[in-house]
Amino acid sequence: MDRQRQLANAWQELESVIERYNAVRDDLRATDTRLQQVNSQLGPLQTEVDAAQRETDAQAAALYRSGAIGSTAVLITAQSPEAWMDQLAMLDQISRRRAGALKSLKSAQDRLNTQKAELSTLQQQQRTQSAELGQRKATIEAQLRRLGGARGARAPSGALHDGFVPLFTDDAAGRAVKFAFSQLGKVYQWGADGPNSFDCSGLTMAAWKTAGVVLPHNAARQKQTVKPITRAELQPGDLVFYYKDVSHVGIYIGSGRVIEAPRAGERISMRLIDYAPVAGFGRPV
Structure with a gap:
């Protein structure tokens, strides 16, 4: 290998x-x-x-x-x-x-x-x-x-922010998206849920907490908690789950993009939705 x-x-x-x-x-x-x-x-x-x-x-x-x-x-x-x-x-x-x-x-x-x-x-x-x-x-x-894969905080491959600015609607989903967008560039830290650093499920949990929705601090459990939706039903604020074991999650912000906390040594970033294998979609309610 x-x-x-x-x-x-x-x-x-x-x-x-x-x-x-x-x-x-x-x-x-x-x-x-x-x-x-x-x-x-x-x-x-x-x-x-x-x-x-x-x-x-x-x-x-x-x-x-x-x-x-x-x-x-x-x-x-x-x-x-x-x-x-x-x-x-x-x-x-x-x-x-x-x-x-x-x-x-x-x-x-x-x-x-x-x-x-x-x-x-x-x-x-x-x-x-x-x-x-x-x-x-x-x-x-x-x-x-x-x-040679462990290093200090850095920008991941691609930009932290590719120039796209989501629409911040005046509802729960809009508040969650606005929160996630404001965290761009902060450092990933495992087990963290803010305010200065996050891991993947910590970020989505904190984002939806600002909208009054309580989510567990675990990607797989978040998937079990939210309402399942299809890709065609995706709206800003929905969650996107990755990998077969559902070990990663990001928040959809529109125009085929998610915001996610990648991994140790990286910063919260904006990415295209298919940057990794998608395991499903869900809507916090």
């Missing part, structure tokens, strides 16, 4: 790794948030359980000290059979109510502890995935350095 082909393959693999890393990072953030929520509920719930347990224990002790813990004691102190039945029913109701409340609290506590254990396991798995992807990234970057 010639050097240029090796470089192209290494760059493609690196971008795929970066997009997978972005997905795992987003998943880990969501898991961290859920774990924090569970932990925030467990503290107050433990306080409730302890209070209910103390109340139940105190009620039992009071009944014992009063001598009314058994039905015989109630019968002796009762003024009539009807009063005896009433007292028994009242004691039974109090006991059942307190026991039921305590049982309900402990059940809720058990459910939260189960969730906490599951989330903690998931969190560790995601951290492991993130570390493995980071190691893979470092390996590919070392390979690129050996091949």
